[in-house]
Amino acid sequence: xxxxxxxxxxxxxxxxxxxxxxxxxxxxxxxxxxxxxxxxxxxxxxxxxxxxxxxxxxxxxxxxxxxxxxxxxxxxxxxxxxxxxxxxxxxxxxxxxxxxxxxxxxxxxxxxxxxxxxxxxxxxxxxxxxxxxxxxxxxxxxxxxxxxxxxxxxxxxxxxxxxxxxxxxxxxxxxxxxxxxxxxxxxxxxxxxxxxxxxxxxxxxxxxxxxxxxxxxxxxxxxxxxxxxxxxxxxxxxxxxxxxxxxxxxxxxxxxxxxxx
Amino acid sequence: xxxxxxxxxxxxxxxxxxxxxxxxxxxxxxxxxxxxxxxxxxxxxxxxxxxxxxxxxxxxxxxxxxxxxxxxxxxxxxxxxxxxxxxxxxxxxxxxxxxxxxxxxxxxxxxxxxxxxxxxxxxxxxxxxxxxxxxxxxxxxxxxxxxxxxxxxxxxxxxxxxxxxxxxxxxxxxxxxxxxxxxxxxxxxxxxxxxxxxxxxxxxxxxxxxxxxxxxxxxxxxxxxxxxxxxxxxxxxxxxxxxxxxxxxxxxxxxxxxxxxxxxxxxxxxxxxxxxxxxxxxxxxxxx
Numbered sequence: 451x452x453x454x455x456x457x458x459x460x461x462x463x464x465x466x467x468x469x470x471x472x473x474x475x476x477x478x479x480x481x482x483x484x485x486x487x488x489x490x491x492x493x494x495x496x497x498x499x500x501x502x503x504x505x506x507x508x509x510x511x512x513x514x515x516x517x518x519x520x521x522x523x524x525x526x527x528x529x530x531x532x533x534x535x536x537x538x539x540x541x542x543x544x545x546x547x548x549x550x551x552x553x554x555x556x557x558x559x560x561x562x563x564x565x566x567x568x569x570x571x572x573x574x575x576x577x578x579x580x581x582x583x584x585x586x587x588x589x590x591x592x593x594x595x596x597x598x599x600x601x602x603x604x605x606x607x608x609x610x611x612x613x614x615x616x617x618x619x620x621x622x623x624x625x626x627x628x629x630x631x632x633x634x635x636x637x638x639x640x641x642x643x644x645x646x647x648x649x650x651x652x653x654x655x656x657x658x659x660x661x662x663x664x665x666x667x668x669x670x671x672x673x674x675x676x677x678x679x680x681x682x683x684x685x686x687x688x689x690x691x692x693x694x695x696x697x698x699x700x701x702x703x704x705x706x707x708x709x710x711x
Numbered sequence: 712x713x714x715x716x717x718x719x720x721x722x723x724x725x726x727x728x729x730x731x732x733x734x735x736x737x738x739x740x741x742x743x744x745x746x747x748x749x750x751x752x753x754x755x756x757x758x759x760x761x762x763x764x765x766x767x768x769x770x771x772x773x774x775x776x777x778x779x780x781x782x783x784x785x786x787x788x789x790x791x792x793x794x795x796x797x798x799x800x801x802x803x804x805x806x807x808x809x810x811x812x813x814x815x816x817x818x819x820x821x822x823x824x825x826x827x828x829x830x831x832x833x834x835x836x837x838x839x840x841x842x843x844x845x846x847x848x849x850x851x852x853x854x855x856x857x858x859x860x861x862x863x864x865x866x867x868x869x870x871x872x873x874x875x876x877x878x879x880x881x882x883x884x885x886x887x888x889x890x891x892x893x894x895x896x897x898x899x900x901x902x903x904x905x906x907x908x909x910x911x912x913x914x915x916x917x918x919x920x921x922x923x924x925x926x927x928x929x930x931x932x933x934x935x936x937x938x939x940x941x942x943x944x945x946x947x948x949x950x951x952x953x954x955x956x957x958x959x960x961x962x963x964x965x966x967x968x969x970x971x972x973x974x975x976x977x978x979x980x981x982x983x984x985x986x987x988x989x990x991x992x993x994x995x996x997x998x999x
Contacts, residue, residue, distance in 0.1 A: 531726050550729055560975045563967055648827060
């Protein structure tokens, strides 16, 4: 009896989390010219509008480049730091971990203000460079948490075997450690890309005038009114940040099954 | 150099890029705005360097700022309580279910991958004047004209709950998963009812997870900027909106520094109290 209530409650909670998003996706295929209810049919009209909207396409390119560069830098820094934290017994490990995840503990608004004012003082005003610096520092803690969790599961024995068979440390890293770490690298990079691609609060503080990322573009479109085009853009973003990782995971699993015995 | 010394230096070489990044892009900037908050805004040209208490005086005594700070705390607190009430049973269900646990967990992770602004604006499709709910009520003949349900404090809280609920569920789930179910069975076999076993065994043991989820909900909720802009009315500004207003709109950077530091101090105290009693380990568990 009690269990049934908990089950029903859980269904309600999941519905609450997903129904509004499902409506976004549904309405993006709406043929109705106002993009509202009732739906009059299915159409790709709003996606076509997006494709022809220069501002949106520019925002898309900006977000993509920013996300990829953030992922590259953040993952590199994160992997190196995680290796040190997992593989070595260093004094003050907890303090260092806390320091490295500090950017998530500071409210994003405060981080945004501090970085904007400091880099501006150094001569780097609102620019792509500032955006990139902000996204890197904001995504780094997530990369470190994700990568660290995965690195723990790689056994050192394999590396030691390679070393004892005469491989140099560098050879061992590239021939043994890195391939074993690839899932961790991919997970970290994906995480960094997604967070960067979705970020809005910091981005609003750091972006130069006239430059928009996809979220800030949606934000400025919302000021007018909600148009079906925004729903279509939302759907594209969901596909990018949810669909691609799922696809990636599926491909990785398939490859692993082929490669494994 | 000896082999040992090289070995000892290696981790620091690996750590240095990340440590340099955190130092230069977080720690030093935070210290910089502490200094900046004592400068004065100049109407023209660069801000006046010096040691002036004007911004802090304004930040701490202005009624307007104080009211918004209190209101922000209130909204964050209500959001946290609602998240706990909604999230706890769901987390309990996931932790104790057998068959579809993986699916439920995967679904729970999904919102983290969906853009915050899309999840926030999705409520306009539901509650807006031409949204799903109004269309439904109109077609049922319950109302004759659309009602304005959006742009008030309640919808701000709704948006925040929607954004923060997964953090709560995940943290509570992690701590429930760590509890030995035999404990509950043992309480049952010793004559406790299921409800008693829950309130006296499981609930107390899951409090660290509830506290971690609560802390995240509160801190993220209190620091939010976007939700009140999209789902709130003109009078529903939260503290982060004041910061944005000062920094971006008025270009009053010294005042904006003081305002953001006040927010950091208030929320930092909360995190410090939490850390003092529960430690960061629980939080890291839920995040990783």
